[in-house]
Amino acid sequence: MKTKSAQTVLAESKMNQISILNRANVFEAGLFSWGIPEETARELSAHHTEINYAAGKLIFSQGSPADIVMWVVKGVVREVCPNPKGTQTLVRLATAGDVLGLADKLNEKGQWVRRFEAWTASNCVLAIVTRDHVRNLLKAMSAEELLALSERMNSAAAEWVQYYATFLGLSYRERIEMVLAELGRKFGIADGDGVLLTFEPTHSDLAEMIGSSRPVVGRVLTELADDGEIGRRERKYILLRGGTIEAAVNEVAHVANGHAPASIQLAASSRQRSAPLQRQHRWSR
Missing domain, CATH: 1.10.10.10 (Winged helix-like DNA-binding domain superfamily/Winged helix DNA-binding domain)
Structure with a gap:
């Protein structure tokens, strides 16, 4: 019989393996649920750049430029809303397939900026594409x-x-x-x-x-x-x-x-x- 410790290790390894093998499928499934055509979704998930982040690192801060679209390939990300009095609210824990920056906004100059900030809660792999690339794909719809x-x-x-x-x-x-x-x-x-x-x-x-x-x-x-x-x-x-x-x-x-x-x-x-x-x-x- 497996020990409790061995069961825990096995569970974590299964979760990590699923995230790695199905990371594109998870992201694409989310795009499909929004009504994005299959060809467009696959194009978006296939042509991206992956970046590694260590745990506890700032990914982007509130008010920073939002000229790229990001989603989590592997790991856990904390999306946080800083409050005026120095406190903060944890909006969500994002994981494989989740898009970061869905709450981005246009500032007074018409520029896309981050509404929240994001920090890695574990070692992470993030995928990025430019907003221009996304815009061009949407034009074809x-x-x-x-x-x-x-x-x-x-x-x-x-x-x-x-x-x-x-x-x-x-x-x-x-x-x-x-x-x-x-x-x-x-x-x-x-x-x-x-x-x-x-x-x-x-x-x-x-x-x-x-x-x-x-x-x-x-x-x-x-x-x-x-x-x-x-x-x-x-x-x-x-x-x-x-x-x-x-x-x-x-x-x-x-x-x-x-x-x-x-x-x-x-x-x-x-x-x-x-x-x-x-x-x-x-x-x-």
């Missing part, structure tokens, strides 16, 4: 195709507005449950005990994502552990099998697109397990 693209992009933007409007009306526990479910979809690997998160957000990450503080995050995670929703294996979190968060990971509704899973409810406090994992009572970092 028909009027009907461009209209469909415009409608889908407008729908995607509206879904983000709906998501945050919904998110703000939830308790801190419900917010963390939604965030953990989304992390399970992005970074989760099926495991005998539930869903193993191969990327672990820090306590600061979660606090920024739910608009709260680190002590609040610690208290909520303690509640979730006591209620049998999450477990701990070495330095990884597991969304425990049979819990509402683990169930939400497999739901069709996608949190990032503004849909709050119906099953995200307060967990039953008396759930029992025959072989519980180590419970998490405080974030260690």
